[in-house]
Amino acid sequence: KKIKKLNTLSSVLYVAAHPDDENTRLISLFSNHFNSRTAYLSLTRGDGGQNLIGTELREGLGLIRTQELLEARKIDGGQQFFTTANDFGYSKHPDETLSIWDKKEVLAQIVFRIRAFKPDIIIHRFDHRTPGNTHGHHTSSAMLSEQAFHLANDPKSFPEQLNRVSLWQTKRQFYNTSWWAYGGKAQFEKADKSNMIPLESNPIDLLLGRTNEEVAAKSRSQHKSQGFGSSPRLGSQTEFLELINGNKPSNNNPLDGIDTSWNRVKGGYKIKKIVEALITDFDIEKPYKSVFTLTEVYQSISKLKDDHWKIIKLAEVKKLIQRCLGLR
DSSP: OHHHHHTOOOEEEEEESSTTOSOHHHHHHHHHTSOOEEEEEESSOOTTSOOSSSSOOTHHHHHHHHHHHHHHHHHHOOEEEEOOOOOOSOOSOHHHHHHHHTHHHHHHHHHHHHHHHOOSEEEESSOTTOTTSSOHHHHHHHHHHHHHHHHTTOTTSSGGGGGTSOOOOOSEEEEEEOGGGGTSHHHHHHSOOTTEEEEEOOOEETTTTEEHHHHHHHHHTTOGGGTOOOOOOOSOOEEEEEEEESOOOSSSOTTTTSOOSGGGSTTOHHHHHHHHHHHHHOOTTOGGGGHHHHHHHHHHHHTOSOHHHHHHHHHHHHHHHHHHHTOO
């Protein structure tokens, strides 16, 4: 699976407010089935929550919930990012939230993360159009991310960042909606879904003998301080992505029309062919046989001028060589 990921050049950023807000089913789906670089950007570290497993609160709880997120990502395959926004407890309105957070500073950090991570698509957990209807932190996370979508490619926005990262225009932005946002399943059935993508989110990984939901449930169960352990549900499960920015895909693939192959990098076509041969010839019982070809891939990537994917893929190849050699 890691070798197949080597031949995929796509990135997905999921954005929400707190640890445990993330949809682990979608993070696992993009990471393990779309083979995309997938990350969760939690604006806070959860300092304002409650603690079901100990006495730690505020900063102490923030440390615990940070570690819970890192453990969750080890299971679902995502990366984890934060901003310095403070989780100060429940907020009734984003106006209050953003006055306490320092809106400009947190927005700058989200723009920086987009410019550095360079996601092809961004997905919100919450709706940026409903201020006052839910937790102010939740709505604020979506509002700031929607603004950052446009600002990340604007040279006039936070220009001081451009000596460290480059401008980036994400192709699409979605709101990960569901029936609870409509007040019930019956109401959601009647809702206009013309701007939504239904996405099957529980495929079976036949190689590893597990469903995506099994991975997601184990990941979500790492949020022990919040009591969010769950058993995996069986059968088909649909996630809905409502298009917020960008052009609508022509099918149910949110990455439709985006080149996610080595062809997106100048000089990458040769690498694509080598990795395709690597996948075909891979011997699961004798993985060390692939090391010579992996070194060839490493040398080819080293010659690329695209620093972004060059750095990412060189790191992937190093880990693959270590695993194929069985190093401990």
